[in-house]
Amino acid sequence: MNPGNIAVRLIGGLGAAALAQLADFGRFWIFCANAISYIPIDLTTRRGWSRLLPQCFAIGTRSVPVVMLTGTFVGMVLVVQGWNQFDANGIADRLGAVVNLSVVYELGPVLAGVMLAGRVGGALTAELGTMNVTEQLLALRSMGTDPIHFLVTPRFLACLLLTPLLTVYADLMGALGAWVIYTGVYGGESKPFWQHTAEFVELWDLSMGLIKALFFGGAIGCISCYCGFHCRPGAEGVGRACTVAFVVSFIVILILDFFLNFVMNGLYALWYGTKALF
């Protein structure tokens, strides 16, 4: 085969792959729009709530322990890492403010989101993927029930509403974990820890962390359900869909986090000016 033909085939292959990705991206947004279009019906009918509440239990209540554990260790690690530097500069009493700001604004929502992408996202993709390969999704359609309405909308809503609530738990345990290490291991005093935290961690920081979590929850719900609905046949197909769902959710959380930080910092500077910690 001459080099010209190889180049044409290569470019053709790349073009086909790009088109396939683009088509998949379009299908994803149509899928999301479809799921979102049923939210008003689900929130205003008993049938909708009867589908939503069990999902809230599975996605929210059952995730509380792992999210609390994640938050606790994040807070503890931050104190361990920061203590020496802050102490050496004589500002160890400010460590609580820095750690808690990091927890509520950044690490709490991001790590809770990543944890949920693994725990909840994996379970959602596996469940819906198995339903797909065993023809249960087709069965729903054949009975005149839209599987997106019946299965995706309640799961998406549960992820959207409960990720911020779970982040509150992560934030709380992060602060408590930090305080335990700060006072118990390094012998810091409680009063300046909480005083500086109250001074520097504003309602804005807490709210922005929870708004980020809202976006992360929505992304986890949409991506996981989409991967489950479009998995390839067989056990391998379901397994691969779970992997893809987690990896994509993780990357999307990081990308969303970057852009949301950008927008939120801009808005803060616009409204309140710049905030100095020291």
Next chain:
Amino acid sequence: MEVANPIIELRGVTKSFGPQHVLDNLDLKIGRGKVTVIMGRSGTGKSVLLKHIVGLLRPDRGEVYFDGQRIDHLSERQLVPIRQRISFVFQLNALFDSMTVLENVAFPMMQNSRHPDKKKIRELARRCLQMVGLAGFEHKRPAELSGGEKKRVAVARAIALDPPPDVILYDEPTAGLDPQRADVINRLIRQLQNEFRVTSVVVTHDMKSAAAVGDRALLLWNGRFCADGTPMDLLRSHDERVRRFVDGVAEPEDVATLAG
């Protein structure tokens, strides 16, 4: 076979998946209140054909009619009233794992009514389970059932509509069952047809099952029907393709692909 006033009609239906041509300009009319059996080798497109009838797949070319109404171009929402008149028994049963047997059977009725009378629906679901010989199985989960029991629950779910469905589509109803369990399912299909005068379309590669349940049998071959008659007509046919299928003799090209 000539069919007057068909309930299901396919006109020139063509369907391909990538390079694989499954249905090729296929015509079919299915009569009311009869059991029509569609046979063919594995992978010839029998299930694909069945899915076109209920709008789960759309033809690349051609038209699909249900009770005189063209349905192949309808949206998912427009198809809902059509699908409420057709029941589908899937090859893998497609029972919902997270629900009990009773909830599975009651599911279509619960979903299809705006203000469901739960007590009445549960009673009807219990009666359907009794009809298929599974009284007392109401609170079991699908995972606790044998293959034959799962199939019977799937049939119970198919008939559990109020009013009963006009058409029941069976995708390989006896596949994977031992001969005795397969006979139970065959008798059940016949019993439902006698009781409700429902139109049944049975896709199978089991000639014995076809002879037991069918009023009419068709053989799908390379995307088209190569034989159409009563099951006895097919059994007595001298057509080489039909004889090979009925006698279970492999095609020469399939034999040639075997190693050695």
